[in-house]
Amino acid sequence: MSRSIASCVLALITAVPGSSQTPVEGRVNYQQLDAPYLDQYTTSPGSMMQEWFLTHFMRMGVFAPYFDHDTSWYPSAVFYDDSYAIYPGSAVATDHPEWILRDQNRSPLYIPWACGGGTCPQYAADIANPAYRAWWISNAQHIMNSAGYKGIWIDDASLNMNVCDGNGNFTAPIDGSTGLPMTRADWGAYMAAFMQQIRESFPYAEIVENTIWDASPSGAAPGFDPAVQRQIQSATNINLERGVASDPGLTGGTGRFSVYQYFGYIDQIHALGRSVTLEHYQVTRAQQEYGLAAYFMISDGNDRIGDASTSPENWFPGYSADLGAALGPRSYSNGVFHRSFANGIVLLGEPGLTMRMISLPGIFTTLAGAAVSSVSLSGSQGIVLTGHPYPLNRHISRDR
DSSP, X not given: OOHHHHHHHXXXXXXXXXXXXXXXXXXXXXXXXXXXXXXXXHSSOOHHHHHHHHHHOSEEEEOTTTTGGGGGTOTTEEEEEESSEEOTTSHHHHHOGGGBOBOTXXXXXXXXXXXXTTBOSSEEBOTTOHHHHHHHHHHHHHHHHHHTOSEEEEEOOOSSOOOBOTTSOBOOOBOTTTSSBOOHHHHHXXXXXXXXXXXXHSTTSEEEEEEOTTOSOTTSOTTOSHHHXXXXXXXXXXXXXXXXXXXXXOBSTTSTTBHHHHHHHHHHHHHTTOEEEEEOOSOOHHHHHHHHHHHHHHOOSSOEEEOSSOBTTBOOGGGGOBOOSBSSOOEEETTEEEEEETTEEEEEEOTTOOOEEEEEEEEEEETTXXXXXXXXXXXXXXXXEESOOOOOGGGEEEEO
């Protein structure tokens, strides 16, 4: 470890987010999905670097067997596995071609990611096939037992039927049980049943499922479809890729793809007794505060947040914030979300919000350390303030 990194680590092991035994809505639980840019820190880390990860990351999603030996110093890791990926050229693809979904012409189908030149990096597996499910679970049990992981981070656990040809064009696979093109309802039932089978096979493990939040059929409120609810209940934590700050498809208002409905979906997850992770991509400091504000809007103390920009040398101070217990649920008025905590106030402007000035009930402190009695709030912006709040709704001024 270089001197510059070591000095940075020493400076950062101060007030950090915790996963306290008693959930507190105004504290941050940070979850990180491992990435190559973190290898320089996790490969043979010294004691100070190990301590940094242990005190900053309450959970890491990692890749086996790369991380197998690191569970000795970081025991809170869950290993990555994809629910229906079979890799071309692998022993599984060679030995079990019958596990690969196919179209009506018997051509293999793929997961729609990084496709080009008539092929994609991952075949789409037949999640309805009992033999494939049994193999997947047996392989996961081997990984779990060999390295002592805390659980599994399952990618593509979505009830949307994301299957394509080699050019990335959506293609309905032929259902092996009926001989007919598989429907979205068929896929959803198969995926929910598969996730339930995994849960039954790992009754005490943590299961993080990466899914698509708007997977309910058209016309159904997100999270209320019975198959979606079965899938949610099979997990410990629902990982929402893109979160709020990395999802340009989220809108203002209260329509199907609005931030308002997104928060409502998370409320439904909470009602089913599960938590969420807002997993953002690479983000700026302003986007980190926006994402953090969204986290505080929905946090029940068990939820998590993460991004693809954080490292021991790039820690966002907002993730160390401690706003204490929530004084109530979030409110929503004219495009502004608000929530009060024992030690602060959080504001979030929905996408498209016209900039407005908001007078605060006293003097509060921004994450940058400035004392303020009013703030300007625009669309897709979050503001996290520390202080002792009183009811705020009457202080939201008109657009200007």
